Amino acid sequence: MKILVTVKSVVDYNVKIRVKPDGSGVDLAGVKHSMNPFDEISVEEAIRLRDAGVATEIVVVSIGGGKSEEALRSALAMGADRAILIETTDTVEPLGVAKLVKQVADDEQPGMIIVGKQAIDDDSAQTGQMISALLNWPQATFASKIQIGAGKASVTREVDGGLQTIEVDLPAVVTTDLRLNEPRYASLPNIMKAKKKPMSRKSPSDFDVDLSPRLTVVKTEEPMPRPGGIKVASVAELIAKLKTEAHIL
Template sequence: MKILVTVKRVVDYNVKIRVKADGSGVELANVKMSMNPFDEISVEEALRLKEAGKADEVVVVSVGPAKAEETLRTALAMGADRAILVETDDQVEPLTVAKIVKGVAEAEQPGLIIVGKQAIDDDSNQTGQMLSALLGWAQGTFASKVEIGDGKATVTREVDGGLQTIDIKLPAVVTTDLRLNEPRYASLPNIMKAKKKPLDKKTPADFGVDTTARLKVLKTEEPEGRKAGIKVKSVAELVEKLKTEAGVL
């Protein structure tokens, strides 16, 4: 079985985000970029399934600018077999990404697609579900455990009430949650080898996908700073402040 994994290049999670002076978006110049943390978990899960003998090949795909090649090479250094870069400088939306990955899936014919449940830059949490609908495949979202066998996947999902375990037929789309695994670190020799591996480069046009944005960001603002808390001497005073000052009672 072949596993297809999507990865995205985002601002590193350790970086403090700054909004551009004109409010047109987030400042990306001279900012450290890295693989989306949920996608690291996806790559790790695919590699573990391969090591367990449940898959023969792990293919990673990214939709983005030429610099996304660095993110793909990180996945190759972790142990992925092949990488596909669908290059575009446009700000692609979740539906556009889902349409492109659908085209990649139709060409690659994987038995399983693993997608990070969301990217930490836009937090959309949409691509995996949209991809499942476009392909007509079963889906298991917010996975904290995945087991493969007998043409099906058993997925333990993190839901509001706790955990839910479902069986879905393969091929399927699974989106990963944080507690699924702990991603491995790529060794220096593997990083050096990954730099020499060829990438399969495509464009959205190869899959007949128009990347024109359907949504427009009007303005980006930083959130207001948190106000200092206060101490009260009694429950009665707390209730009074909640009524008169906070207006929540």
């Protein structure tokens, strides 16, 4: 079974985000990027499925420019077999991403698509669901455990009431949650080998999809600074402040 994994390059989670002075968006100039953490989990899970004999090939796909190529190289260094880069400098919204991935899936015919449940830059958390709808495939979202057998995927999900296990027929789209696994670090030899692994390059114009933007950013601003905490001498003083200052009692 072939597994297709989506990968996105995002601002590194250790970087403090800066908003542009005109409020039009986030300042990305000279900012360190890395693979989206949920996508690292997706790649790791695909590798584990291959090591278990469930999968035979792992193909990673990303949409963007040079930063996206770096994310793909990181995925190849982790252990993916080959990569597909859809090169563009334009911002592609989640629906556009889903349309492009759907076209790639039509060409590659994977048995499963693994998608990070969300990207830490826009937090849309909808691309996997959109891919599933466009392909008319079953979906299992927010997976914390995946088991494959007899043409089906058994996926355990974390829900408000505890754990929920669902079973879907393959091919299917699965989105990954944080506790699914712990991604491995790429070793130096694997990083060097990744430079020789195949990476095909495509353009959005190679696909018959409409990528017209549907969303407009009205304004971007930093959150209000949180006020410092205070200490109270007694429960009575705490209740009084909750009533008179916080107005929550």
